[in-house]
Amino acid sequence: MNLSLEGRTYVIMGVANKRSIAWGIAQALDKAGARLIFTYARERSGANIKKLAETLENKNSLFYQCDVSSDEDIEKTFSAIKEEAGVIHGLAHCIAFAKTEELGGEFLDTTRDGFLLAHNISSYSLTAVSKAARPLMSEGGSIITLTYLGGERVVRNYNIMGAAKASLEASVRYLANDLGKDGIRVNAISAGPIKTVSAKGISDFNSVIKMIEEKSPLRRSVDQEEVGNTALFLMSDLSKGITGENIHVDSGFHIIS
Ligand SMILES: CCCCCCc1ccc(Oc2ccc(Oc3cccc(O)n3)cc2)c(O)c1
Numbered sequence: 001m002n003l004s005l006e007g008r009t010y011v012i013m014g015v016a017n018k019r020s021i022a023w024g025i026a027q028a029l030d031k032a033g034a035r036l037i038f039t040y041a042r043e044r045s046g047a048n049i050k051k052l053a054e055t056l057e058n059k060n061s062l063f064y065q066c067d068v069s070s071d072e073d074i075e076k077t078f079s080a081i082k083e084e085a086g087v088i089h090g091l092a093h094c095i096a097f098a099k100t101e102e103l104g105g106e107f108l109d110t111t112r113d114g115f116l117l118a119h120n121i122s123s124y125s126l127t128a129v130s131k132a133a134r135p136l137m138s139e140g141g142s143i144i145t146l147t148y149l150g151g152e153r154v155v156r157n158y159n160i161m162g163a164a165k166a167s168l169e170a171s172v173r174y175l176a177n178d179l180g181k182d183g184i185r186v187n188a189i190s191a192g193p194i195k196t197v198s199a200k201g202i203s204d205f206n207s208v209i210k211m212i213e214e215k216s217p218l219r220r221s222v223d224q225e226e227v228g229n230t231a232l233f234l235m236s237d238l239s240k241g242i243t244g245e246n247i248h249v250d251s252g253f254h255i256i257s
Contacts, residue, residue, distance in 0.1 A: 003236045006033035009085050010235060013039045013066065013129065014094030016197050017048045021146060022094035024224025025231040029092075030056040032232055037081055037088070039066040041095075068095055068125035078132035090142040090235045091133050096122035096198065102160045104203030110160045122164040123171060130175050130186070140183030142235045145172060146227075147188045147246060149254050157203045169246055176244030185243035187234050192222045192250030217252035 010029055015022040015038055026036055035058055040046045046065060053061040062084055066077040081088065098118035102110055126145050133143070150158030151165025169188055176186040192212055199205045212221045230249045233239050248254045 001237050003032055003232060003238060005029055005089070005232070005235060008033075008089040008235075009035045009037060009087065011037045011039065011081065011088055011091045011133065012094070013068070013092065015040065015049045015052070016042075016045045018052055019194075019196050019224065020094065021191060021194060021196060021224050021227050022092060023052060024226075024228035025092050025094065025144075026052075026056070026228075028225070028228030028232040029235060030058055032236070034058070034089075034235075035060050035085075037062040037064070037085060039064045039077055041065070041067050068129060069120055071128060074128050074132045078129075078136065082136050086136075087138055088133065088136045088141065089139065090137070090144070091129065092231060092235075093126050093129060093143065093145040095125055096146070096161065096164070098122065098159075098161045098164065098201070100201045103201050104157045104159070107159045107162075110163075115160055115163070118160045118164040119167055122161065123167040126168060126171055127175060130179065134179065134182065134184065137182065137184050141185070142239070143175070143179070143184060143186045144231055144234050145186075145188050147172075147190045149190060149192075149248075149250065152190075152254070155208070161202075172246065173244045180243055185234075185239070187239075187242060187244070188246040189227055189230055189234070190246050190248040190250060190254065191227045192216070192248075192253055194222065194224060194227070196224075212251060212253055215253065215256055216250070217255065220251055222249055222251055 038049045067073045099114045102114045147165045150162035172188045
């Protein structure tokens with residue numbers, strides 16, 4: 001029983017660049033011996049990932065463009081993955097989006113289409129990709145997604161993304177219940193604030209990092225590597241008894257009122 005992922009294949013969705021949390025997850029799984037399959041939405045991310053993948057220990061990565069707002073695209077992507085890789089042993093869902101104008105100001109000003117967009121991309125997509133990946137996980141597996149404290153309680157400016165993350169975290173529990181009988185576990189990692197391209201969309205993000213460094217039990221912010229290591233734990237056999245869980249990798253900040 002160990003942390004090795006030798007001989008196993010994982011799909012990682014949502015690497016944008018080298019600062020992405022998804023890239024921290026990729027590096028941790030690669031070091032443990034995993035073969036990785038990357039999916040990306042935008043061409044530019046694809047170009048970045050192919051360059052980054054050359055720095056991995058395992059040089060057998062695969063790459064697919066996948067727009068998770070399209071059921072057809074998800075279907076196409078996972079049947080292509082089934083063709084090329086056959087069995088996969090897990091999936092890291094690192095995808096979210098909300099309109100920047102709704103990531104600040106009053107929650108009351110959320111629009112109907114802004115609400116639906118945020119929930120479509122940031123929450124429903126986990127259910128959609130889990131359904132498409134299930135047939136490929138014939139040897140069991142581990143699905144992880146990324147969430148944030150703003151889904152559990154009010155964090156100024158997080159607004160509509162908080163509602164979407166609450167939906168995502170509930171989805172983790174219901175998916176865990178459905179997939180447990182197939183030997184597939186479903187968990188979330190609640191990461192503390194990290195300076196990524198996504199974080200740029202949130203008003204006054206820098207003041208939150210400063211507050212974490214002053215108030216969190218560990219008196220510092222976390223980084224992509226620490227989240228990657230917890231992802232490795234959740235993908236490995238060491239977490240075989242854990243499903244439907246939300247692990248906070250946030251310097252302990254969530255315990256502070
Ligand atoms: C006020 C909260 C401060 C800490 C926020 C930590 C965090 C950072 C980034 C997170 O991921 C996203 C992903 C997409 C997203 O929507 C965006 C991002 C950039 C541009 C844009 O138009 N939308 C906002 C946050 C996230 O869910 C949580």
